Amino acid sequence: MDNIEALNPKADEFVENKGSRHPKGLWVLFGTEMWERFNFYGMRALLTLFMVNSLLIKEADAAIIYGGFLALCYLTPLLGGFIADKYIGNRNAILIGGSLMAIGQFLLFISASTFSGSLDSAKLFMWLALFIIIFGNGFFKPNISSMVGSLYPKQEKSKLDSAFTIFYMGINIGAFLGQFICPYVGDVKDATTGVRDIFAFKWGFLAASIAMVIGTVTFFILKNKYVVTPEGRPIGGLPKHNTSADFEEGETQTAKFSGTALGITGFIFVVLFFAFRYLLVGEIGFKAVEMGQLIKGIIYPFIYAAGISLAFLIMSSAENKVEKQRIWVIYIVSFFIIFFWAAFEQAGSSLTFIADNQTDRNIFGWNMPPSMVQIFNGIFVVLLAVPFSLCWDKLRAKGKEPVSPMKQAIGLALIALSYFIIAHNVKDLGNSGLLAIKWLMLLYFIQTCGELCLSPIGLSLVGKLAPKRFASLLYGVFFISNAAGYALAGSLGALIPATGDKFKKAQEIGVNLQDVLDKKVTLNANQVAAFEKAQLPLENPTFAGFEIHNLFEFFMVFVVLCGIAAVILALISPILKKMMHGVN
Secondary structure, three states: OOHHHHOOOOOOOOOOOOOOOOOHHHHHHHHHHHHHHHHHHHHHHHHHHHHHHOOOOOHHHHHHHHHHHHHHHOOOHHHHHHHHHHHHHHHHHHHHHHHHHHHHHHHHHHHHHHOOOOHHHHHHHHHHHHHHHHHHHHHHHHHHHHHHHHOOOHHHHHHHHHHHHHHHHHHHHHHHHHHHHHHHHHOOEOOOOOOEOOOOHHHHHHHHHHHHHHHHHHHHHHHHHHOEOOOOOEOOOOHHHOOHHHOOOOOOOOOOOOHHHHHHHHHHHHHHHHHHHHHHHOOOOOOOOOHHHHHHHHHHHHHHHHHHHHHHHHHHOOOOHHHHHHHHHHHHHHHHHHHHHHHHHHHHOHHHHHHHHOEEOEEOOEEOOHHHOOHHHHHHHHHHHHHHHHHHHHHHHOOOOOOHHHHHHHHHHHHHHHHHHHHHHHOOOOOOOOEEHHHHHHHHHHHHHHHHHHHHHHHHHHHHHOOHHHHHHHHHHHHHHHHHHHHHHHHHHOOOOOOHHHHHHHHHHOOOHHHHHOOOOOOOHHHHHHHHHOOOOOOOOEEOOEEOOOHHHHHHHHHHHHHHHHHHHHHHHHHHHHHOOOOO
């Protein structure tokens, strides 16, 4: 399969030469997803900086909110996938989701336009916006991914790794555009004083809203002509119009869950919810009212409990040994990629704060906005997606292609390597040293290589292994592993120790912050109030009983977590290969 040609398909060639080209519908879905990712990643680049600088939310709380928001964005696909599979179909779900996300971004624009007049109402608009975006993403995300696999005839399912890699390039072209344009217009600092214009964030959110409108309208116009099966039947229509041709031979066409299974699932969810709540915040009841604790104690346990209980429910409907084992592979791989996303999604929280406060962002005389540093991930995906796709094709032709779980183990190992390198480069920075931006660029390059080994391959794996009757629901389960990873990312991102700017603020108050963190001095009431107003920490964060003293120790947390996960997944890959029963 020549993926370079696939990027420039010729008119009406897929039907006649379908052995060598991708269907046109892939490019429609590619474009729709591209604009949606512009919208999402553009907003993501600005969100935590907007919360900290305009809405005056603490960095640790902003990291927790960010993690909870992203986690819910990848939990609601369970609901959106179920509704699409059962009632409205993929097409209508995509249109609903795109419309909701455009509205949500516009509400963020309103929040960023009104905070100076009323901080409380601006925060209310922000919460409402995030709520709407979460549900919009839930309708959009699983349904567009599940449609990609339906574009190909059964005998060409081997093309799915290449197709999803190209589809993933569309995601990251959108991410690149969003992470460039939204920060360019929304994260603005005075060239002379370096003071941030906290009123500019609104233009970034408005650009994100416009992008989502473009994507939704594009899909609405082109879906009937191009988003069709090789035989010309529409893909993703109302479920009641599905025929036996839409399913594998002998496969049940409707997912059926018994009342007993539903009851057990509900019981498992409740028990796990309170178990995770106790583990995360140390209480069963609901006494804590602080924002970060509410998110960690309600949203995070809900995500973890929902993932496990839904996994049980789907398995209860599996019909034979092969189907059960293939679903188990999806579950096992999904568990391991939690650690990947927990590390990868530091981009929008801790890595953005480090880029803002302790990085020399000068590139050929231009001081790059800190929210734009994430753009290197999108750039590298666009540059590397086709080479990676060609690499898998050539290895497949030689019979040397790694099985999908092994590719994902490689991805985990690469992200561990990226944090190992950055950890050693921040080791001697101290409180006032600046990290050269080249090291963040290298980090994003290595992480992008890891991402291309893991994320599109995971999407492809679900497309190959999932029974058609709950394909979107199983994509939802896959995305819930992303959600769990993002929730963990929020918790880990809140562990970031004090960076250089915090020590400068403490000096302005007349206090040595290092002495406070080392517990060498005790602050008086006025100093504590000043620390609170300046959003300064009173102690070092802790993880698993260990105190995080500096950025080196902070980054080594990700090295250990991802490194261990990579080794274990690599060791069990031969077992998973057998459980896949011929699917590679």
